[in-house]
Amino acid sequence: MAKVNVSVSVADKGEQKKQGWMIAILGVSVVGLLGVGAIATVFYNKTSTAPVADAIASPEASPSPAAVESAPAAPPSPPAATPTPTPVASTSPNYQLALDTGMAAATFAQTAASTEDWQGVSSLWSQAIERLNTIPQGDKNYAVAQQKLTEYQRNLNYAQQQATAIQNGDNFTALGISRNQLLYNLEGYGIEFSLEEASPINGQPRIIGKASNGAVIELIGDREVTKATLVAPSARTNEGLVSGMYLAAFLTEVIPNLDSVDWLVAKAEETFRQRKEPQFSTIYGDRQVTAAVVLETGALSLTVERVK
Structure with missing residues (x-):
């Protein structure tokens, strides 16, 4: 992909009016959002294991020597019975194939941008689900496979929703800021991305940028x-606070007059803590904000679009 240069005129520089203290306050709030996302990854990926109890036998009192001498000789013991071997649970090859397919779907979902991309991701999730459904009840991976079925079905639903949303893209309009101005404003907060051109979306130019802390930005339009998306590393990493600041700065630039993210944190609490879905959409003013947790990494993705 081709490198992208960002240039902003002197007149444009006067447009950056956000105050550092506001970003700091919002950043702390967004760290809470990241924390909820990190908890969600634990909820959705959690597997249960049966507790193991160790039996402890009480030692019997040793008989006195006299009792031993006077006791009649014990009859010979019958031959010990040959223990019945414990059946070993089978392992279906489809279990690992399903996990591999699910990992491929999750990987492709990170760069999916068109209806065709998301349809391909949906196909992979469907294949993984079909393979998990073949795991027999006697298989040692059966219980985990059932949990994966629930997780993969949620991911399939999300991929299908994304494909439909792109097809219905006429419901959204421009955010009211140019690509160069947005990137320049983010640089004002010390946030810089290494940018590269990506394949267009519905004829619109698209760039993807990566920051030093692992954050990724995607901007559609010129x-x-x-459409603007920022993916920030998990709060479980050492970059959690930095990620919060990135997300706070991003939101203030794409949502006019933003002074709080409590509404977003509350929605995340409701959705993630109740294990409804690993993603949700909510409306703030004329902006639709879609938040999603990347279950494999714990990263949090925020996508902002403007509703007509």
């Missing part, structure tokens, strides 16, 4: 950004 003179007018129509």
Whole structure:
């Protein structure tokens, strides 16, 4: 992909009016959102194991020597019975194939951008689900396979929703900020991305940028950004606070007059803690915000679009 240069005129520089203290306050709030996302990864990936109890036998009192001498000789013991071997649970090859397919779907979902991309991701999730459904009840991986079925079905639903959302893209309009201006404003907070051109979406130019802390930004549109996405590392990493600041700065630039993210944290609490879905959409003013937890890494993705 081709490198992208960002240039902003002197007149544009005067447009950056956000105050550092506001970003700091919002950043701390967004760290809470990251924390909820990290908890969600634990909830959705949690597997249960049966407790193991160790039997402890009380030692019997040793008989006195007299009792031993006077006791009649014990009759010979019957031959010991040959123990019945414990059946070994089978392992279906489809279990590992399902996990591999699910990992491929999760990987492709990170760069999916078109209806065709998301349809491909949906196909992979469907294949993984079909393979998990073949795991017999006697298989040692059966219990985990059932949990994976629930997780993969949620991911399939999300991929299908994304494919439909792109098809219905006419419901959204420009965010009211150019690509260069948005990137320049983020640089004002010390946030810089290494940018590369990516394949267009519905004829609109698209760039993807990576920051030093692992954050990734995707911007669709040029003179007018129509869709902006930021993926920030998990709060479980040492970059948790930095990720919160990145997300706070990003939200203040794509959502006008934003002074709080309590509404977003509350929605995350409701959705993630109740294990409803690993993603949700909510409306703030004329902006639709879609948040999603990347279950494999714990990263949090925020996508902002403007509703017509």
